[in-house]
Amino acid sequence: MKLDFSTPNQESRILSVGSYRPSRVVPNSEIVDRIDSSDEWIRERSGIQSRRFASKEETVIAMSKAASEVALKRAGIEMTEVDAVIMATVSYPYQTPSGATELIRELGNPKAAAFDISAACAGFCYGLGMASDLIRAGTAQYVLVVGVERLTDFTDPDDRGTAFIFADGAGAVLVGPSQESGIGPMVWGSDATNREAIALEPSWLEIRDSTEKSWPEISMAGQTVFRWAVYEMAPMALKAIEKAGLTVETLDAFIPHQANLRIIDALAKAMKLPDRVAIAKDVVTAGNTSAASIPLAMDALLTERPDLHGKSALMIGFGAGLVYAGQVALLPPEPKFRT
Structure with missing residues (x-):
C-alpha cells in the first residue's frame, strides 16, 4: 500500500522584504556614562555608532506587523493568501501562545499556520530554510518569515559587556513559489559545548523562587563568542556557498548576522571574499538585533x-x-509596489 499523492514541481524564492526600525535613535553618547565607557571604546570593539530602542508602543507584535505589511505590499500579495507565518524571536514576552499566532490575527488572517522559532541570532535563517522546504514540498504556497526582537527589555543598561550591543527592530520576507531555484540548501548545526556563552538568565523558575532576581537579563562571554564565530562560521559559510553551486568569485552579496563589525570583517577576510562582493554592515547604525538583524540588513x-x-x-x-x-538565496526582485 502507498499514499496516493504527488508534490508540485516547484522551487522557492524570496519575493520581497520589509523592515521596521524604532523611531528612537540612541547614539553611543547616551550609553557610555552608565557603563563607564567611551564612544571610541564602543566603536573599536563593535563598530556600533548608534542603535534603535523601541518605545512602549513599539511592541514585538507592532514591529512585526509593520515589517510584514511592507513585505506583503511590495510583493503584491494579500495576507489572506499566506499559508503560514514563522516568527523568529527570543524576546516575545509570553511563553505561550506563540507570537506568530498574535501576529496573524493582527494581520487579518487568523486561520494561517503560525509558530515561533527560538534559535536566537540564527532564527531567521532557520525560518527561511523551513519556509523554502514547505513551499517545495507543496505544504504551503506563501510563507511569511519574520525576525523580530525587543532585546532592550532583557538588557542590563549597566552591564559593560552588553548594554551597548543589543537593540530592537523587525524584518520580514515573503517566500513563495518559483520556476527556478531561489533558495539554496541550508547548512545548520550547533556547538552545545558552549551553550552558556550567551544566555537569558535566570530561568523563570529561579526567579519565582528567588527574593533577589525579578527579571531575566542577557549575559554573554564576549571573547568566547567572538572566537567561535570567526573560526567556526567561515567554513560553514563556504559550505553553504558550495551547496548552492556558487563560489566566492560568483557570489554577489554577504548578509551575515549583524553581531559585531569586527566579526563581519573577520569572516569576510577568512572567506577571502572579493572586493566586488557587497557586505551588509547595518550593525553600525542598528546594533545587534539578533533574529531581526539579517532581514533588517x-x-x-x-x-x-x-x-x-x-x-x-x-x-x-x-x-x-x-x-x-x-x-545562499537570490535577493528579492524589484518591488511590484513602492512603500
Missing part, C-alpha cells in the same frame, strides 16, 4: 544598492546555543 542593503535585486546573497546566522544556520 537585507532591506538596508537593497535600499543602498538597488542593483542587487535578484542577485545572490549568502546569509549566515549564529548565536545563543551556540547554534548556527546559513544559506
Whole structure:
C-alpha cells in the first residue's frame, strides 16, 4: 500500500522584504556614562555608532506587523493568501501562545499556520530554510518569515559587556513559489559545548523562587563568542556557498548576522571574499538585533544598492546555543509596489 499523492514541481524564492526600525535613535553618547565607557571604546570593539530602542508602543507584535505589511505590499500579495507565518524571536514576552499566532490575527488572517522559532541570532535563517522546504514540498504556497526582537527589555543598561550591543527592530520576507531555484540548501548545526556563552538568565523558575532576581537579563562571554564565530562560521559559510553551486568569485552579496563589525570583517577576510562582493554592515547604525538583524540588513542593503535585486546573497546566522544556520538565496526582485 502507498499514499496516493504527488508534490508540485516547484522551487522557492524570496519575493520581497520589509523592515521596521524604532523611531528612537540612541547614539553611543547616551550609553557610555552608565557603563563607564567611551564612544571610541564602543566603536573599536563593535563598530556600533548608534542603535534603535523601541518605545512602549513599539511592541514585538507592532514591529512585526509593520515589517510584514511592507513585505506583503511590495510583493503584491494579500495576507489572506499566506499559508503560514514563522516568527523568529527570543524576546516575545509570553511563553505561550506563540507570537506568530498574535501576529496573524493582527494581520487579518487568523486561520494561517503560525509558530515561533527560538534559535536566537540564527532564527531567521532557520525560518527561511523551513519556509523554502514547505513551499517545495507543496505544504504551503506563501510563507511569511519574520525576525523580530525587543532585546532592550532583557538588557542590563549597566552591564559593560552588553548594554551597548543589543537593540530592537523587525524584518520580514515573503517566500513563495518559483520556476527556478531561489533558495539554496541550508547548512545548520550547533556547538552545545558552549551553550552558556550567551544566555537569558535566570530561568523563570529561579526567579519565582528567588527574593533577589525579578527579571531575566542577557549575559554573554564576549571573547568566547567572538572566537567561535570567526573560526567556526567561515567554513560553514563556504559550505553553504558550495551547496548552492556558487563560489566566492560568483557570489554577489554577504548578509551575515549583524553581531559585531569586527566579526563581519573577520569572516569576510577568512572567506577571502572579493572586493566586488557587497557586505551588509547595518550593525553600525542598528546594533545587534539578533533574529531581526539579517532581514533588517537585507532591506538596508537593497535600499543602498538597488542593483542587487535578484542577485545572490549568502546569509549566515549564529548565536545563543551556540547554534548556527546559513544559506545562499537570490535577493528579492524589484518591488511590484513602492512603500
